[in-house]
Amino acid sequence: MFNKTLSIPPELPIYPLRNQIVFPHMTFPLLVQSQGMVPIEEALRRDHLLGLVPIRPEDTAEGLHEFNRIGTVCRITQVFRFPEGGAKVMLEGLVRIRLLSASQRTPFVLASVKVLNDPEGRGPIAEALTQSVKALLKVALAYGRPLPGEVLKMMNQINEPGELADLVAVYLTLDFADQQRLLDTLDPLERLKGIYLLLTAEVQKLQVQGEVQSEVAKRIGKNQKEYLLREQLKQIQNELGDDDPHRAELSKLRRALEDAELPEEVVEVADRELERLERINPSSPEYSVARTYLECLSNLPWNSGTDDVLDIAAAQKTLDNDHYNLKEVKERILEFLAVHSLKKTLKGPILCLVGPPGVGKTSLGRSIARAMGRKFIRISLGGMKDEAEIRGHRRTYIGAMPGRIIQEISRAKANNPVFMLDEVDKIGQDFRGDPSSALLEVLDPEQNDSFTDHYLDVPFDLSQVMFITTANVMDPVPAPLRDRMETIRLPGYSDEEKLQIVRKYLLPKQLNENGLQDYPLEFEQDAIFKIIREYTREAGVRAVERQVASICRKVAKEITQGDVPRTLISATDVDPLLGPRRFYADAASEEDRVGVATGLAWTETGGDIIFIEASRMVGKKELILTGSLGDVMRESAKTALSFVRANHAEFGIEGDFFEQSDLHIHVPAGAIPKDGPSAGVAIATALISLLTNCPARRNVAMTGELTLTGRVLPIGGVKEKVLAAHRAGVTTVLLPASNSDHLQEIDENIRNEVRLVLVDSMEDVVAEALIANPLVKVQSLLSDSPVFPPNPLH
Ligand SMILES: Nc1ncnc2c1ncn2[C@@H]1O[C@H](COP(=O)(O)OP(=O)(O)OP(=O)(O)O)[C@@H](O)[C@H]1O
Numbered sequence: 001m002f003n004k005t006l007s008i009p010p011e012l013p014i015y016p017l018r019n020q021i022v023f024p025h026m027t028f029p030l031l032v033q034s035q036g037m038v039p040i041e042e043a044l045r046r047d048h049l050l051g052l053v054p055i056r057p058e059d060t061a062e063g064l065h066e067f068n069r070i071g072t073v074c075r076i077t078q079v080f081r082f083p084e085g086g087a088k089v090m091l092e093g094l095v096r097i098r099l100l101s102a103s104q105r106t107p108f109v110l111a112s113v114k115v116l117n118d119p120e121g122r123g124p125i126a127e128a129l130t131q132s133v134k135a136l137l138k139v140a141l142a143y144g145r146p147l148p149g150e151v152l153k154m155m156n157q158i159n160e161p162g163e164l165a166d167l168v169a170v171y172l173t174l175d176f177a178d179q180q181r182l183l184d185t186l187d188p189l190e191r192l193k194g195i196y197l198l199l200t201a202e203v204q205k206l207q208v209q210g211e212v213q214s215e216v217a218k219r220i221g222k223n224q225k226e227y228l229l230r231e232q233l234k235q236i237q238n239e240l241g242d243d244d245p246h247r248a249e250l251s252k253l254r255r256a257l258e259d260a261e262l263p264e265e266v267v268e269v270a271d272r273e274l275e276r277l278e279r280i281n282p283s284s285p286e287y288s289v290a291r292t293y294l295e296c297l298s299n300l301p302w303n304s305g306t307d308d309v310l311d312i313a314a315a316q317k318t319l320d321n322d323h324y325n326l327k328e329v330k331e332r333i334l335e336f337l338a339v340h341s342l343k344k345t346l347k348g349p350i351l352c353l354v355g356p357p358g359v360g361k362t363s364l365g366r367s368i369a370r371a372m373g374r375k376f377i378r379i380s381l382g383g384m385k386d387e388a389e390i391r392g393h394r395r396t397y398i399g400a401m402p403g404r405i406i407q408e409i410s411r412a413k414a415n416n417p418v419f420m421l422d423e424v425d426k427i428g429q430d431f432r433g434d435p436s437s438a439l440l441e442v443l444d445p446e447q448n449d450s451f452t453d454h455y456l457d458v459p460f461d462l463s464q465v466m467f468i469t470t471a472n473v474m475d476p477v478p479a480p481l482r483d484r485m486e487t488i489r490l491p492g493y494s495d496e497e498k499l500q501i502v503r504k505y506l507l508p509k510q511l512n513e514n515g516l517q518d519y520p521l522e523f524e525q526d527a528i529f530k531i532i533r534e535y536t537r538e539a540g541v542r543a544v545e546r547q548v549a550s551i552c553r554k555v556a557k558e559i560t561q562g563d564v565p566r567t568l569i570s571a572t573d574v575d576p577l578l579g580p581r582r583f584y585a586d587a588a589s590e591e592d593r594v595g596v597a598t599g600l601a602w603t604e605t606g607g608d609i610i611f612i613e614a615s616r617m618v619g620k621k622e623l624i625l626t627g628s629l630g631d632v633m634r635e636s637a638k639t640a641l642s643f644v645r646a647n648h649a650e651f652g653i654e655g656d657f658f659e660q661s662d663l664h665i666h667v668p669a670g671a672i673p674k675d676g677p678s679a680g681v682a683i684a685t686a687l688i689s690l691l692t693n694c695p696a697r698r699n700v701a702m703t704g705e706l707t708l709t710g711r712v713l714p715i716g717g718v719k720e721k722v723l724a725a726h727r728a729g730v731t732t733v734l735l736p737a738s739n740s741d742h743l744q745e746i747d748e749n750i751r752n753e754v755r756l757v758l759v760d761s762m763e764d765v766v767a768e769a770l771i772a773n774p775l776v777k778v779q780s781l782l783s784d785s786p787v788f789p790p791n792p793l794h
Pocket residue numbers: 322323324325326355356357358359360361362363364422470472501505506540541542545
């Protein structure tokens with residue numbers, strides 16, 4: 001330690017020191033090159049005292065830039081000279097000095113200096129600080145900060161704050177700026193405070209390092225332990241051999257996963273899960289959850305599909321063999337196949353077959369799959385309310401399973417089946433989510449190449465699947481879903497078409513199914529028409545097929561009872577075989593009545609005729625509407641009434657007819673909900689018939705939306721309605737003139753049997769529908785000339 005009695009001469013040789021700070025009490029070696037030896041030699045000549053002053057950035061190469069700065073006076077304790085010049089000089093720091101002025105600058109700086117001894121005297125703050133620094137030093141030591149034992153001992157003995165600060169500064173890892181600052185701080189308390197802060201930071205750093213290290217050590221320990229255990233487990237499993245059912249099961253699963261050609265990201269998941277499975281106790285429930293999941297992954301056809309039959313002619317033949325007519329759908333399928341044969345990576349289109357029940361939507365899907373050589377899958381969405389049915393449950397749920405889409409694809413074992421989603425219009429929605437939004441992802445060609453089932457939790461490519469949806473009506477299908485599908489309408493069959501279908505398809509099928517293939521049973525044309533007209537009333541052919549099947553069964557029974565087998569079913573045989581007729585093509589053949597008009601409705605079971613009844617009674621201007629009418633239909637009734645009231649004179653109706661009466665409009669069958677604006681014309685006709693007392697023609701059916709001014713606006717489902725009218729024996733159908741384009745949809749033979757009249761206004765309707773045209777009556781009263789030209793006939 002520096003002896004304060006040692007006197008420092010007022011002038012000292014100065015050695016400028018680069019990148020290093022020398023503190024008092026510091027012992028250190030200094031390597032000096034030959035050209036730097038001059039001040040050393042000078043010091044050795046004098047009293048071995050040398051001033052060391054740190055060089056700052058602003059100092060020039062020649063020497064110190066300015067004086068009045070702090071340095072340290074050092075004693076040279078030893079010099080080891082090198083043969084080639086230069087030396088290693090051992091130095092001991094003594095005390096701070098301030099450079100005052102230079103008496104010489106070359107060949108070395110000789111400067112007058114002022115010794116800066118720390119001021120004497122300690123107070124309670126100095127005491128507390130000293131204790132804190134010492135305590136911190138102990139903590140640093142505990143965290144592994146290396147500190148020579150004798151230094152620590154020395155530090156413990158020091159009670160001077162400045163001295164302690166200088167000593168600690170030597171042993172702390174500080175950057176140059178911090179060191180410089182400590183050297184320049186002359187107030188010992190301030191210096192110790194600075195040291196305290198730096199030491200605190202150092203201790204914190206050591207603390208964090210210590211924590212990280214112990215964590216790393218812990219992990220390494222755990223990994224090593226796991227590794228050892230796993231090795232032991234392998235050893236035990238080897239000893240047990242494949243007889244161990246658990247092990248055999250695992251290796252079977254591993255092989256299955258390898259064979260499944262999983263995509264890269266799925267391999268990762270499967271490996272992780274398999275590794276986990278190896279560690280779980282086979283009797284735990286967790287084990288069976290993990291195993292079922294892996295089995296599900298291995299069963300999916302990630303990369304395997306069937307080869308498409310791209311022979312268009314063969315495909316057409318298959319389609320024609322299965323279904324009569326349906327040109328539009330067949331054409332669309334063939335187009336798809338044609339494009340597919342040119343472009344191999346074609347994404348599956350989404351067709352939506354819309355039509356009444358029994359028109360062959362489902363069987364068409366099966367036939368498309370056959371024509372393309374693909375597997376066929378069908379699920380019914382009717383009443384589906386839970387999103388999880390489409391997308392599956394997360395594995396965290398007990399008994400979780402993949403959704404129907406993934407389940408069915410896994411069952412089909414091909415990633416490119418024809419996938420039929422039946423009854424999209426019946427899809428529900430409740431608190432368990434909205435299945436239609438999940439369907440959106442399934443059906444969107446842009447997204448479905450990475451469809452993620454909640455259970456699988458890895459994407460599965462559905463882009464090669466050909467989705468076909470079916471619906472009875474499009475209205476309930478959510479718009480975004482409708483948007484993604486290409487709609488093809490199957491409006492229903494005429495009697496003629498049904499006859500062909502029965503002859504060519506249903507009869508051979510039923511003969512076969514009922515074991516009559518070896519009996520030459522034939523149906524006369526009239527017999528088939530009788531079945532169609534008197535035993536069924538439908539747009540499709542399901543009921544006809546049922547009746548034909550029923551006859552086949554009865555014939556089969558007769559044969560087994562030993563009767564002579566029939567060869568022909570004629571119209572007269574139908575009654576005894578099927579019982580009394582069920583329907584009368586009558587509806588329209590009944591008597592014409594006042595206040596009853598024949599309307600046409602379009603329901604999800606196809607078209608239908610409805611009779612709209614109007615009646616008047618004493619009352620207070622009330623319009624009573626019954627028959628489960630929807631809001632739109634109620635409004636059409638009000639519009640019709642307003643039209644009649646506004647134009648009463650034109651029809652020869654008294655102006656005050658509503659003053660003291662109630663009007664009641666009823667649409668049977670009352671239990672079936674009905675809606676839509678297309679009954680407006682028929683309601684108005686019923687009212688006019690009632691109020692003019694002119695019976696309405698029963699066999700004239702009408703459809704069209706009525707405006708307040710009496711214009712007739714277009715409606716939908718023309719073909720279905722005309723077919724229904726034809727089925728019911730209607731001879732004339734009144735259609736809005738704006739629907740004229742739709743007339744070409746209607747078959748020639750129907751057009752020959754049903755007179756189709758295009759109407760523009762209510763006047764046209766009345767002229768056709770009422771037995772005696774009230775307009776003509778009114779006009780003839782006014783003048784003799786007829787007002788309306790004859791109606792156009794189509
Ligand atoms: N054009 C046709 N040619 C031959 N058979 C047909 C034709 N249309 C329907 N069929 C037959 O009618 C029966 C009923 O058809 P399908 O079950 O496909 O009706 P659907 O339209 O799917 O009815 P739903 O809407 O009730 O599901 C099937 O046996 C089918 O083969």
